[in-house]
Amino acid sequence: MSDYHSTRCASVANAIKSVWETLGPDGVAFGVRLARLASVIAHANSGQQGAGLTAGVQQENLFKDMLFYADKRFKPSSPGTSVDADYMFDGYPLSHKTIGAKGSGDLALAWSKNPAGGVQRSDFTSSMVVMSFHARSDRGKWAGLGTGAYVIPADYLQATVILGSNNKTDSLIKSHYVTQAMRHARDIGCMVPLAYNHSVSAGVRLSLWQSGAGESIPPLPPLSTD
Secondary structure: OOOOHHHHHHHHHHHHHHHHHEEEOOEEHHHHHHHHHHHHHHHHOOOOOOOOHHHHHHHHHHHHHHHHHHOOOEEOOOOOOOOOOEEOOOOOEEEEEOOOOOOOOOOOOOOOOOOOOOOOOOOOEEEEEEEEEOOOOOOOOEEOOOOOOEEEEHHHHHOOOOOEEEOOOEEEEEEHHHHHHHHHHOOOOOEEEOOOOOOOOOOOOOHHHHHOOOOOOOOOOOOOOO
């Protein structure tokens, strides 16, 4: 594996760590806010058809909004960048995947059969940020893998992962490849832990009224009770 991708991924991991430690206008660290809102999103979609994919997309958008607001080195991807890039860090392309608290761990480069004739992808052209909300286990495939962000170098993915298929995609990344890649990111110092309690926001809903007025404007602080 080259040092280039590992070095860039380490820079991404350090930047995410700094963002999560940043205090918002309400005095709550961005990492804490992300974890709470991710739980709200998961519970809001629970029990609905396609809940896992819908929640994953919403949690990914939440993650990106946080990065774009807190660190201007993170920017949306644009035409001409790597085809699987979801955003950039200082010009370095990154794809983003989310594993839910109850997810199997299977991922895909693109859900090419949902809808029919969807995006076709067959290679890793970007390094990957896997945001895992799945609880750590003492054994099995989740052993030693805590909740947090795992930044996985593109060359590792290219050399290690063999894509499969199922009824939703022809670019399936089976969970044993995913967890293996997450361990690699952890072992090279490219994992950023994030405390996550899946049940903390059960019964809570998101308030669109308090979500801010634009991408450059932070969420409104709570009203004073003084």
